Amino acid sequence: MDNYSTIAAISTPLGKGGIGIIKISGQQAIPIAASIFRKSKAQKNASDPQQMFFESHRLYYGHIVDPENGSVVDEVLLAVMKAPRSYTREDVVEINSHSGAVVLTRILELVLKMGARLAEPGEFTKRAFLNGRIDLTQAEGVIDIINAKTEKSLKVAGSQLKGDVGRAIGAVRDSLLGILAEMEATIDFPEEVNEKPPGDFCVKLLQKEVIEPLESLLAGYRAGRLYREGLRLAVVGRPNVGKSSLVNRMLQKDRIIVTDIPGTTRDLIEEAVDIHGIPAVIADTAGLHQTNDPVETIGIQKTKEYVRTCDLVLFMVDATKPITEQDDFVYRTVQEQRTILVINKWDLVSRNFYYPVPDRWHMPRIKTSALYNQGISELKDLIARDFIGNGSAGDHNGVVPNLRHKQNIEQSIHAVQSALNGLRNNQSEELIVIDLKEAVRALDEILGLSASEEIIDQIFSRFCIGK
Ligand SMILES: Nc1nc2c(ncn2[C@@H]2O[C@H](COP(=O)(O)OP(=O)(O)OP(=O)(O)O)[C@@H](O)[C@H]2O)c(=O)[nH]1
């Protein structure tokens, strides 16, 4: 993929809608648009007979016309943004047309025929990165904004797009470069440095200005991971305890069939739910028990597999019945997982009822009535608290790196630790410098300063076409 040709794509979803946008970026963007656009009379300029001149950051009203036969394709607004004041820092033209798959495709075809190339996924944003308008972390923020599923996920992504991660990493990198310069000076001009600067001073500086801020970024990663990646929950229990009823309550709609017949749910059903801002997927499952029914057996197998990979199991029992052998069978299936015991149908027992649970079932428990919608909000509180501590981490004023950043931050910390060991053991400066350079490299990769083509391509391939 070359980074010089003029690229074009449909930037809005291909469906019926008020408007659709075809975006063009590159040196030929304006001449290409001009060749298929007929300005309205009011906007025609007598001193520009070809009508090829467009002011930057202005909207032009007119028509898209097929230059081959002069037929009008659509009535549009043209937005022209000249380099460098545009998303890609190149000349950009956006054609705001009516939105319908046929009309959008037709206009795009004309644009391609006049010399543009179809953009790859994320190629507009990639150009913004290659042309230095944003760093790699900000480009990733763009994808996260598009993919955000809850308000809080959006907030995390927005902070990244603003450049918060990049700035935090950049500050550490500057400190590292400063320390590195000092070290290199002692190697190159040992006679000019009266006191050996490594030693205690460098150790303290590396601790305070490098290790501490990087550790705090890792803490931000742990706190924010859930908002970015979401949580997978499974509701598990023997037949008829009220699993589907609970899932319906969590979703606040009657999504799943509930009956008093045991074995009603036979397949695994996943639905998206927002738990205090954490995007989650909750799975209702087939009641777990020993059975010869072939359909149920498959459902139970699916449940077991799901349990192995989910983040949290809601293990449900029926308050009106003492723990049965079947419940214990379910327990054995989920015991390796992080689990909350949900004691349901609490409306059918007296308020002060004591429900005995085997001693070895060490897990937080909660009483609910899925039928009467009681205890559901307490359950959500418990889930959120279990995963984000006291909740403050969720409001993170701090910066939230993603998994890629986290891995590089760890590499950087590792390299600095090795330099610190070297300093404490009076190792030669040359070896310490190698470690510090490795620490800088790991941070450069986060910002995209030294990221390999492969990493960059991998990041942009997650984008949709037209962004
Ligand atoms: N009284 C009372 N009844 C409940 C409660 N929760 C569920 N039920 C009833 O229990 C029966 C079974 O509910 P479901 O939600 O279908 O139970 P399930 O665990 O999904 O059952 P299977 O899909 O068969 O495994 C239905 O008649 C529900 O109305 C509750 O909290 N209190």
Ligand SMILES: [Mg+2]
């Ligand atoms: Mg069910």
